[in-house]
Amino acid sequence: MSERVVVIGGGGAGTAASTVAKRLKPSLRVTVFTEFEDIAYSPCGIPFVHGGEIPRFEDLFLSTVDRYVADGLDMRMETVVTDIDLDRGLITARNEHEGFDQLVICTGFTWEKPDVPGANLEGLHYVKNIRRAMEFDRLLDTVRTVAVIGASPLGVEMAGNLGRRGLDVSFVDEGSWVLGEVLDPDVAQPVHDSLQEHGVTLRLGTRVEAFLGDDHVRAVATSDGEIPCDVAIICLRKMANTALAQAAGLEVGTTGGLIVDERMRTKVDGVYAAGDVIEVPHGLTMLPIRGLTGSHAYAQGRTAAANIAGVDRVYDPVWIPWGLVAGDYVIGGFSVGETLAAAMGIPYVLATGVGVSRARYYPGARKTHVKLLAEPGSLRLIGGQIHGGEGVKERCDFLAFAAKRGATLEDLAWMENIYSPPIGALFEPIAIAAQNALADLAAATREPAQPARAVPA
């Protein structure tokens, strides 16, 4: 009898785990359970359809259920798994049992719900399922004022896009700046500017105390007064959706995510987990983190699939390149910025510089601000943040890769770069930042009275 693989979840990790396992070992019988009607669409695109940047929700679909079936997967749509029995090797869904030889838990995340009165009112919206998003988009045509609660990455994207749509957006967060847990304040400033240019009213340093209304929300009560709203979009933290796994006896770590090893294996033989439901080690600190991107989820799913199919595969600690568009402004980074480094007590030397994305005189050239953090002494790259326009994503990917492999500011200061006016300037912004830091450090060595821009270890 062929080996039975059950995958719970149809997001990035689940689709990767199931399709890759089947491709690597066609003899596997792979069954995918998902509570939703659809699979293989891009939830990350939803804010941009609301904003009108992408014309139609239908554009977000990458594939169809039929396609997965044609590829030999047993697809159980709209089917909630209600129990995992690890001892007997079976799951329960719709009151029926399904046995497995290997299991992959990809139950993803749920949005944190505000712990204040009125959190169950109608008109509080969470961005996740595409069909709900389609309904919500029609609702948006009928409203005028929107409160976006939580300056998370999704919050920033929703606020910017709804501002672009012409809605009256209040963007509410307790922090002093957006993305306060990871973003450095200097990088947040242009984000604030761009959001305000899109008509977004920033209500930072503002604590949500309640949602007000009879059946339907009509305002948010905050530490800074009432903010009227026709709808409120909740963009707080992504919580690992571990209920099912914990009920089955699997362990969660300090972040609330399931604990897996570098092969995506839980403590139980034949039971894997991947994606937003797990925690993985950070490459710099080796501390567990979670809540990464769809591309991380996909790679973790592939890792589980490889090991299930008998191809030994290890998932490395992550250096987390990240980036997003806030208003019209692109921000990104990798590993840690100053905010996180300071919070974690990680000493660093700072390298900062401003370059341009094309020759300065070429139309479309945008300033590219680079900030790198390096280990004092060795000057090994440990993190950074970049903001500007084009090229932020590619540079952050590059730097995450370079940091993982031990590159230093010295390496980056002398990196080769393409100089061609329409696509690249004489001086690469990354190299400028690294060179500035080396010059400062050299000056500090020569003239000890003048401190360089280094934060003492």
Added chain:
Amino acid sequence: MSERVVVIGGGGAGTAASTVAKRLKPSLRVTVFTEFEDIAYSPCGIPFVHGGEIPRFEDLFLSTVDRYVADGLDMRMETVVTDIDLDRGLITARNEHEGFDQLVICTGFTWEKPDVPGANLEGLHYVKNIRRAMEFDRLLDTVRTVAVIGASPLGVEMAGNLGRRGLDVSFVDEGSWVLGEVLDPDVAQPVHDSLQEHGVTLRLGTRVEAFLGDDHVRAVATSDGEIPCDVAIICLRKMANTALAQAAGLEVGTTGGLIVDERMRTKVDGVYAAGDVIEVPHGLTMLPIRGLTGSHAYAQGRTAAANIAGVDRVYDPVWIPWGLVAGDYVIGGFSVGETLAAAMGIPYVLATGVGVSRARYYPGARKTHVKLLAEPGSLRLIGGQIHGGEGVKERCDFLAFAAKRGATLEDLAWMENIYSPPIGALFEPIAIAAQNALADLAAATREPAQPARAVPA
């Protein structure tokens, strides 16, 4: 008495050598000789002013002579150095001697002149000096047909830009495709398409036999018949401008460039050279190459300056990320492509893939074609070419850096990448190419009858 540094040449290498030396060691007396009226402008921008992409030639100036003087440099404009006396440590210019303790030769390149009858006719134009370019631009307003001779990088840029300007452009080259010495034919194809869309007539596989006319060129005689033209723009090879240095007894290498060591030192104590006049080792083959970019010239000038100022600095072998816009299409690469690898007998495994620059459904997303070459067995990256739209430059910079540090296809297949619909797709194009190759290799291992896409070593 302060140490005297003489720099011959005011291009990228010369300005870097002089300004950086003075900055690192202010006690130096630094004198710069240039035959031209101007300094610190971007010659690489000239084609794009001709094409109307950049409004004015004045935009190309980055600094002024006065600024260099204010920084303490002794600027000798429009002053041709006619002799170097290495024994006595002096140069001759305008029949006067100037002593030096250290010398930096940054005499750059001259364009190869066609070795055919009529090469001295009027109407043959070489793109180099900005004042000549300004005159030529006014002339272009009065002409209709242009022959661009030589499908070099400059030739491609000139043909595309003059086509965009609405001129009737014949683009003549002996090779079967543009940039035939370095570009792979599959990457050339979209370049051909884009140039033709800009109204450029490709005359490839066509040898120039003479320039015809009485005083002024009226046609190019070729192996494929006469091509009428009002002007001809010569875009052949960049030849190292070594006449002065060779007359002084300095040696040139196999490429025709001056020989220097990794500190930019010639064989003569205190005599350095940098920029387009020298040859440097290729990181993969360690064979000397020359004719790199302005950013390479600048870095070499900085290297010479550091060593002159007493800061020990080594210039590493180069991995040469390169890129340019051809018509509307962006191409690039690093190290070697298939054409060069085949010509040099370098065995390689091929990794190819096509991704997108943003989420597939996001407006502005462009296909990104990636081809990587890796060493058989180790799968260490040895070269590649990328084409498409946005992100080509940043990816080629990244890959040159990664190849220099020994990254493998395995590393790239599992690189982390930013997934955010407006700036990056779920799957990074580089990772797609690497994954494809690994899948092919794995299939070949499992089923030896089916060859993978590997070129046997």
